[in-house]
Amino acid sequence: MKLLNIRSVGLSLSLEKGLPLGSGLGSSAASAAAAAVAVNELFGGKLDSRELVLAGLESEAKVSGYHADNIAPAIMGGFVLIRSYDPLELMRLEFPADKELLFVLVSPEFEAPTKKMRAALPLEIAMPHHVWNCSQAGALVASILGGDLAGLGKALSSDKIVEPKRAPLIPGMEGVKKAALEAGAFGCTISGAGPTAVAVVEGEERGEEVGKRMVEAFRREGNLESVAMVKRLDRIGARLVSSVAR
Structure with a gap:
C-alpha cells in the first residue's frame, strides 16, 4: 500500500492456500506473493515485479526473515538469483523454453x-567446503541456463554445508535421497529448511x-507417512487468475 501511495484505504484479505505450514515449501512467501499481486491488481497494477518483491520482503521479514529466496521466484517465476539486497538486485535465470523440468x-x-x-547450521565454514559449495552454485546456474537436468540435479545434491547438518534432524532423509537417486532422479536434497524432500526429474x-x-x-x-507431488517449473510466477466485479 505504501509503494502504491495509498494511505486512506484499509484491506482485509482471505487466503486459501494449498501448502502445508512449516514444510520447507515457502508457504509464507506464497501468501506474501498472492497478497502483493492481488492488492496491486486491485489498484490498477502499477507496480512492477521488483517493487512487488520489495513489498513481499516486508511481509516475509515479519514471519521468516528478510530474504528473497522464496518471494522473488514466487512473484517472478522460474529461477531468480538474488545478487544483492542493498540495493536489491534480482537476476532472472531463464531455463530453456524447449525443455521440461x-x-x-x-x-x-x-x-x-x-x-x-x-x-x-554452523557459525563457521571450513574453506574447502566454502570453495566446494561456491563451485556447485556456479554449476547450478550454468545448468539452469543450459537446460542441463543432470548437471542441475548433481549440483543440487552436492551441498557440503547445510544438508549434512539438517538431514540427520529429518528421520529417514538420507534413505529418501538414496531412494530417489536409485529410482532415476537427477538429484535430491532438502527443500528449504525441510522436512520436504525435493528431487529433479524429467517426465511425469x-x-x-x-x-x-x-x-x-x-x-x-x-x-513417517508422507505425500508426494510432481510439479512442473512455473515460469510465470504469481498472477491474476480471475476477478469478480462487486
Whole structure:
C-alpha cells in the first residue's frame, strides 16, 4: 500500500492456500506473493515485479526473515538469483523454453521448525567446503541456463554445508535421497529448511515412480507417512487468475 501511495484505504484479505505450514515449501512467501499481486491488481497494477518483491520482503521479514529466496521466484517465476539486497538486485535465470523440468516434492508428517533448522547450521565454514559449495552454485546456474537436468540435479545434491547438518534432524532423509537417486532422479536434497524432500526429474511417469520410492523410504527409514507431488517449473510466477466485479 505504501509503494502504491495509498494511505486512506484499509484491506482485509482471505487466503486459501494449498501448502502445508512449516514444510520447507515457502508457504509464507506464497501468501506474501498472492497478497502483493492481488492488492496491486486491485489498484490498477502499477507496480512492477521488483517493487512487488520489495513489498513481499516486508511481509516475509515479519514471519521468516528478510530474504528473497522464496518471494522473488514466487512473484517472478522460474529461477531468480538474488545478487544483492542493498540495493536489491534480482537476476532472472531463464531455463530453456524447449525443455521440461519437473520436481518431485515429498512432504512427511513431521515438523521441522525453521528456527530449529537454522540453529543447526554452523557459525563457521571450513574453506574447502566454502570453495566446494561456491563451485556447485556456479554449476547450478550454468545448468539452469543450459537446460542441463543432470548437471542441475548433481549440483543440487552436492551441498557440503547445510544438508549434512539438517538431514540427520529429518528421520529417514538420507534413505529418501538414496531412494530417489536409485529410482532415476537427477538429484535430491532438502527443500528449504525441510522436512520436504525435493528431487529433479524429467517426465511425469518418472516423477511418479521416484515419488513412490521416496514415500516408501520415509516410511521404511524414518517411520513417517508422507505425500508426494510432481510439479512442473512455473515460469510465470504469481498472477491474476480471475476477478469478480462487486
